[in-house]
Amino acid sequence: MNGISQSAVSQQIQEVERSLGxxxxxxxxxxxxxTEAGKLYLEYCRDVLRRHDExxxxxxxxxxxxxxxxxxxxxxxxxxxxxxQIEARFARRFPxxxxxxxxxxxxxxxxxxxxxxxxxxxxxxxxxxxxxxALPWRDEEMVVAVxxxxxxxxxxxxxxxxxxxxxxxxxxxxxxxxxQIDRYLREHRVSVERAMHFDNIQMIKEAVAHGAGISIMPxxxxxxxxxxxxxxxxxxxxxxxxxPVRIIHRRRKVFNPVTGGLLSLLRGxxxxxxxxxxxxxxxxxxx
Numbered sequence: 663m664n665g666i667s668q669s670a671v672s673q674q675i676q677e678v679e680r681s682l683g684x685x686x687x688x689x690x691x692x693x694x695x696x697t698e699a700g701k702l703y704l705e706y707c708r709d710v711l712r713r714h715d716e717x718x719x720x721x722x723x724x725x726x727x728x729x730x731x732x733x734x735x736x737x738x739x740x741x742x743x744x745x746x747q748i749e750a751r752f753a754r755r756f757p758x759x760x761x762x763x764x765x766x767x768x769x770x771x772x773x774x775x776x777x778x779x780x781x782x783x784x785x786x787x788x789x790x791x792x793x794x795x796a797l798p799w800r801d802e803e804m805v806v807a808v809x810x811x812x813x814x815x816x817x818x819x820x821x822x823x824x825x826x827x828x829x830x831x832x833x834x835x836x837x838x839x840x841x842q843i844d845r846y847l848r849e850h851r852v853s854v855e856r857a858m859h860f861d862n863i864q865m866i867k868e869a870v871a872h873g874a875g876i877s878i879m880p881x882x883x884x885x886x887x888x889x890x891x892x893x894x895x896x897x898x899x900x901x902x903x904x905x906p907v908r909i910i911h912r913r914r915k916v917f918n919p920v921t922g923g924l925l926s927l928l929r930g931x932x933x934x935x936x937x938x939x940x941x942x943x944x945x946x947x948x949x
Contacts, residue, residue, distance in 0.1 A: 678703075730759040732921040735771045735780035739863040739883050740907075751927055759920040767861065768838060775910050781921045782928070787838035788908040796908040799928065802880035804843075804903040806896040807866075809873045819897035822850035829875035830854035834861045839905060843878050846903050867893060880905050 679686055686700035696704065732752070736745065745763055752761050766774060768787070774780040776793055788796040806825065808815050814824060825847070833840035840859070847854065857875040860866050863883050870877050871892045878898075887893040909928055911917075917925065 730756075730918075730920055731762060732759065732782070732918075732924040733762045733764075733780045734782050734784070734924065735764045735766050735774040736784040737768050737771055737786060737907075738765050739786075739880065740765075740784050741883055744882075748927070752924060755923055755927065756920050761924065772910065775912060778912065778915075781911065781915070781917065782925060783910040784907060784928075785910060786905050786907050787842065788906075788910050793913060794910050795913050796910050797929070799907045799909045801904040801906050802882045804878050804898065804905055805881040805884075806898060807870045807877045807879055807884060807893050808896065809871055810891060810894055811873065812876065812894070814876070814896060815894040817896055819899040822847070822852050822898060822901055825852050825854055825876065828854050829857040831857055831866050831869045831875040831877040832859045833866070834859055837861065842903075842905070846878075846901075850901060878903070 675686060682699070682703070684699035685697055686703055688695040688697050749761055749763070752759075764774065764780065768785045771780070771783040771785040772788070772794065775783040784799065788794075790796045806814070806820060814820060817824075832843065835841075855875075858869060860869070863879055866877050866879060867884065867887055869875065871887065881888075881895050884893055884895055888895055909925065911925075
């Protein structure tokens with residue numbers, strides 16, 4: 663049954679008996695009978711095997727806890743609704759794994775990845791550095807957001823000049839997206855009246871919906887508001903504006919299979935094995 667010859671088993675048993683100084687079998691009877699010492703040794707062996715199984719199970723649980731979690735830091739504007747879809751796809755692919763998501767300001771997303779508090783980060787306007795790799799994720803079209811009652815709301819697209827003199831709800835000055843919007847307006851010689859500013863898109867959308875002013879923001883983050891008719895989106899034409907959103911991670915970071923799978927999922931290759939994604943990302947990091 664165990665692929666061992668009878669003679670080999672006999673030799674092993676005799677070696678154990680010599681080591682213990684007792685007989686495990688009574689060889690004077692047929693069939694062989696287990697001695698009292700043999701019964702004690704049998705219980706000892708069963709206990710060893712049971713403890714070995716418990717050890718393997720504990721190590722397996724420990725390994726899953728250490729390697730079965732992916733940590734993702736994301737800017738607020740990725741959106742709870744979109745992240746819930748990502749989490750659902752992740753759960754289908756890794757039913758035994760865990761996905762920890764933190765919503766942070768852009769600079770905190772970078773710090774979380776840099777300090778290894780997160781395995782992957784989602785943030786806009788990220789550029790690769792000596793310590794961090796920024797991978798393309800998507801380029802989001804920026805549009806003009808207005809309230810339904812605004813005079814521009816009847817248009818489908820507007821030139822940048824149509825924003826001249828409008829009350830404008832913007833982002834905080836220290837956010838990269840605000841710098842890009844300011845640069846865009848300056849390049850097209852457009853001046854707006856700064857009505858208010860916030861550090862997150864949700865507050866800006868609320869201000870626009872209540873008629874506090876117009877804004878420029880990624881159309882993707884307005885999907886629910888557009889469907890509800892709370893906000894109207896106008897394309898900027900002919901001058902288009904996009905917000906680049908990137909996936910960031912530490913250079914030469916070795917991903918566990920779950921994190922590698924999350925990276926593959928985010929990049930739209932849910933069928934790609936985690937090991938392949940990990941190899942690809944390590945190769946890219948090395949360059």
